[in-house]
Amino acid sequence: MSIEAHKTCPHCKALVQSTICTICGRSAFEEVAAPIVREREKWWTTLENGEIRKVATTVVVALAIAGVVAFILTRPEAEVTATELPPPDPNAVDIADPEPKAPDAPPAADAVTRPNDLVTPGAPREVSEGLSPWETLPPIDFVTGEFLDEDIDYGADIDRVDELLLFFPASLEIAPLDPPEILTFDGSLDVEMLETTQPFAARTVTRDDGLEVGELWLIASSGSDVGDAYLASARERWDIAAAVDSYAPAAGVRLWQLGSGDGLTLWATDLEQDSMLVIQAPSLLSPEIVTDTLRAWRRAIAAE
Numbered sequence: 001m002s003i004e005a006h007k008t009c010p011h012c013k014a015l016v017q018s019t020i021c022t023i024c025g026r027s028a029f030e031e032v033a034a035p036i037v038r039e040r041e042k043w044w045t046t047l048e049n050g051e052i053r054k055v056a057t058t059v060v061v062a063l064a065i066a067g068v069v070a071f072i073l074t075r076p077e078a079e080v081t082a083t084e085l086p087p088p089d090p091n092a093v094d095i096a097d098p099e100p101k102a103p104d105a106p107p108a109a110d111a112v113t114r115p116n117d118l119v120t121p122g123a124p125r126e127v128s129e130g131l132s133p134w135e136t137l138p139p140i141d142f143v144t145g146e147f148l149d150e151d152i153d154y155g156a157d158i159d160r161v162d163e164l165l166l167f168f169p170a171s172l173e174i175a176p177l178d179p180p181e182i183l184t185f186d187g188s189l190d191v192e193m194l195e196t197t198q199p200f201a202a203r204t205v206t207r208d209d210g211l212e213v214g215e216l217w218l219i220a221s222s223g224s225d226v227g228d229a230y231l232a233s234a235r236e237r238w239d240i241a242a243a244v245d246s247y248a249p250a251a252g253v254r255l256w257q258l259g260s261g262d263g264l265t266l267w268a269t270d271l272e273q274d275s276m277l278v279i280q281a282p283s284l285l286s287p288e289i290v291t292d293t294l295r296a297w298r299r300a301i302a303a304e
Contacts, residue, residue, distance in 0.1 A: 012024040139194070160222040182194070200219050202218075214281030214282065217278040235276060238268045249288055265283045
């Protein structure tokens with residue numbers, strides 16, 4: 001075989017132009033030795049003893065973590081037994097649940113108050129949002145606006161109020177309120193409830209010709225301690241010392257004007273030593289009509 005047929009050296013694969021390779025110096029006719037096949041070196045043969053231990057430890061830890069995760073994900077859920085309870089303790093003492101205690105009614109000192117709808121608002125009264133948990137609330141003290149102490153007996157004082165109404169002069173007429181309620185800014189108060197629980201009465205006053213003189217409130221005491229306290233509370237609320245004006249057409253007869261507005265004037269005076277009057281009258285009404293009635297009323301009481 002000629003070297004031209006090969007074009008390359010069979011030993012070093014270089015291009016040759018003659019039978020002798022200028023690169024490796026060997027003849028093209030020399031036998032080509034079979035290439036030495038080296039066995040591929042394994043990766044772990046390149047590791048030292050310490051590195052082999054680290055790799056082994058890492059593999060073991062990874063397999064352990066994988067096993068735990070596989071167990072958690074594939075384990076069956078435990079069945080829940082509703083009636084499964086711990087065994088009873090023979091030394092345990094059963095204690096019955098105490099019966100719920102009904103809430104106590106609020107004391108009068110913490111009662112709610114409301115302003116009155118007259119010219120002067122009067123004693124403030126807080127307003128409760130509902131009647132829970134009692135079916136009915138105690139009566140309202142008309143003077144203070146607080147809950148009335150139902151343990152107090154105003155029987156004798158209420159009788160005195162009724163007795164004084166019997167001496168009202170015939171020159172004017174009095175009649176129960178129609179409707180039987182006194183309006184306030186937060187609602188209305190039932191007059192019958194007021195008059196049957198405390199020494200108070202409310203009446204409409206008119207003349208024979210139908211002219212409405214106004215509305216009067218009578219508060220009286222029979223001389224009892226509770227009646228005197230109620231009367232003192234009324235005189236404190238409608239305090240004549242705070243009057244804006246007064247009217248006295250004759251000696252011993254005086255009306256104190258506590259305020260006016262919305263076409264009404266509020267007057268206060270004493271009927272006798274143990275009673276007082278609060279009168280709400282039209283502003284255009286002559287106060288002399290009221291003082292004439294007051295004097296006739298006093299004469300009738302004195303003649304009893």
